[in-house]
Amino acid sequence: MTDTSKNQILLHYKDEYDKFRGATNPPIYQSSLFIQETSSNHIEDEGYVYTRISNPTTAVAEEKLAALENGERALCFSSGMGAISSGIMHFIQKDSHVICIETAYGPVRNFLVNYLKKFGVEITFVTGNNLEEIEHAMTEQTSLVYLESPSSFIYTVQDLSEVAKMCKKRGIATIVDNSYATPIFQNPLDYGIDLVVHSASKFLGGHSDILGGVLIGRAEIVDPMIEGERALFGAVMDPHQAWLLIRGMRTLDLRLMKHQETALTVAKFLEQQKKVARVFYLGLESHPQYELGKKQLSGTSSLISIVLDYPEEIINQFIGKLHYFQHGVSWGGYESLIAKVTVDKTQPGVPDNLLRIHVGLEDADLLINDLKQALEIL
Ligand SMILES: *Cc1c(COP(=O)(O)O)cnc(C)c1O
Numbered sequence: 001m002t003d004t005s006k007n008q009i010l011l012h013y014k015d016e017y018d019k020f021r022g023a024t025n026p027p028i029y030q031s032s033l034f035i036q037e038t039s040s041n042h043i044e045d046e047g048y049v050y051t052r053i054s055n056p057t058t059a060v061a062e063e064k065l066a067a068l069e070n071g072e073r074a075l076c077f078s079s080g081m082g083a084i085s086s087g088i089m090h091f092i093q094k095d096s097h098v099i100c101i102e103t104a105y106g107p108v109r110n111f112l113v114n115y116l117k118k119f120g121v122e123i124t125f126v127t128g129n130n131l132e133e134i135e136h137a138m139t140e141q142t143s144l145v146y147l148e149s150p151s152s153f154i155y156t157v158q159d160l161s162e163v164a165k166m167c168k169k170r171g172i173a174t175i176v177d178n179s180y181a182t183p184i185f186q187n188p189l190d191y192g193i194d195l196v197v198h199s200a201s202k203f204l205g206g207h208s209d210i211l212g213g214v215l216i217g218r219a220e221i222v223d224p225m226i227e228g229e230r231a232l233f234g235a236v237m238d239p240h241q242a243w244l245l246i247r248g249m250r251t252l253d254l255r256l257m258k259h260q261e262t263a264l265t266v267a268k269f270l271e272q273q274k275k276v277a278r279v280f281y282l283g284l285e286s287h288p289q290y291e292l293g294k295k296q297l298s299g300t301s302s303l304i305s306i307v308l309d310y311p312e313e314i315i316n317q318f319i320g321k322l323h324y325f326q327h328g329v330s331w332g333g334y335e336s337l338i339a340k341v342t343v344d345k346t347q348p349g350v351p352d353n354l355l356r357i358h359v360g361l362e363d364a365d366l367l368i369n370d371l372k373q374a375l376e377i378l
Pocket of ligand 1: 079080081082105148152177179180198199200201202211212213
């Protein structure tokens with residue numbers, strides 16, 4: 001293990017014992033303001049002035065995240081949507097055209113389609129499954145291709161290096177939402193992507209106790225956003241949130257290994273059940289993009305979607321019968337969850353009656369027995 005292995009970055013990178021009086025954890029600089037020398041614009045060596053611009057606790061989280069994603073810079077935001085909307089705004093202008101995959105996270109699609117309409121921004125949705133489709137969607141006005149790989153609900157994978165290459169040739173920016181894979185299983189910047197975004201509310205935080213977001217990329221893209229989109233929209237991470245994120249990330253690699261191992265066992269169990277019409281899990285050979293997934297990611301996380309072809313009231317009874325899967329929309333925490341997925345007409349790839357399962361850190365036997373007894377009512 002080298003000093004810069006992911007495990008070492010999660011555990012010890014930016015442990016600055018001398019600076020923090022020997023504290024094993026960085027202190028929470030719960031301060032909005034930093035006093036400046038009258039003779040200069042900077043305090044000490046690092047130049048902290050105001051927490052909407054930068055903060056020493058948040059900086060520790062950012063340096064860890066940049067190192068984990070093989071990026072030059074990271075900026076933390078108050079939520080995933082704060083990071084994503086800021087990242088999108090950075091790359092578009094009035095009347096821009098944006099290409100987005102159709103199974104992207106719902107609020108991102110809402111932002112693109114409904115909110116950006118007032119600036120004349122046009123959106124084309126693509127499945128993301130083939131390059132010709134993306135190329136065909138490109139116009140003179142295209143300034144951004146927005147990807148989420150694997151994507152929400154059915155875990156569609158886009159060929160990141162091919163899409164990045166195609167966009168680079170035309171001067172089009174690329175963003176990838178990497179919340180599903182985390183930097184432990186995939187580093188999109190290595191494939192030539194311009195900006196990686198995460199909801200830190202999911203695996204990075206990992207305990208369902210914070211909201212947060214981060215974007216990571218080259219300094220030339222990210223640095224202007226410090227006084228640009230982040231300072232101007234003001235969706236900046238708070239130091240206490242940053243401290244909880246640092247603490248959550250210490251076990252990110254361990255958690256993901258267990259999530260993945262248990263999810264694969266649960267997915268295989270579900271695939272054998274006649275009452276389950278369909279199972280979507282990227283780690284199963286039955287997933288349409290199993291091969292590309294294997295090439296691009298080193299792991300497959302916790303998310304499984306299933307189709308149950310039963311009336312809604314029966315599905316509600318099934319959910320109600322589960323003891324260890326709570327009915328809830330988020331994912332990435334220690335606790336197992338199940339959620340009913342609602343889709344709209346612009347998401348043709350997502351089937352009806354879809355349920356998304358987040359496999360938490362409970363043991364596989366417990367979860368399988370729970371699913372078994374609930375399936376009996378169908
Ligand atoms: C939850 C989520 C987001 C948004 O993150 P928030 O922290 O809730 O704002 C973005 N992308 C994906 C894939 C998500 O699951």
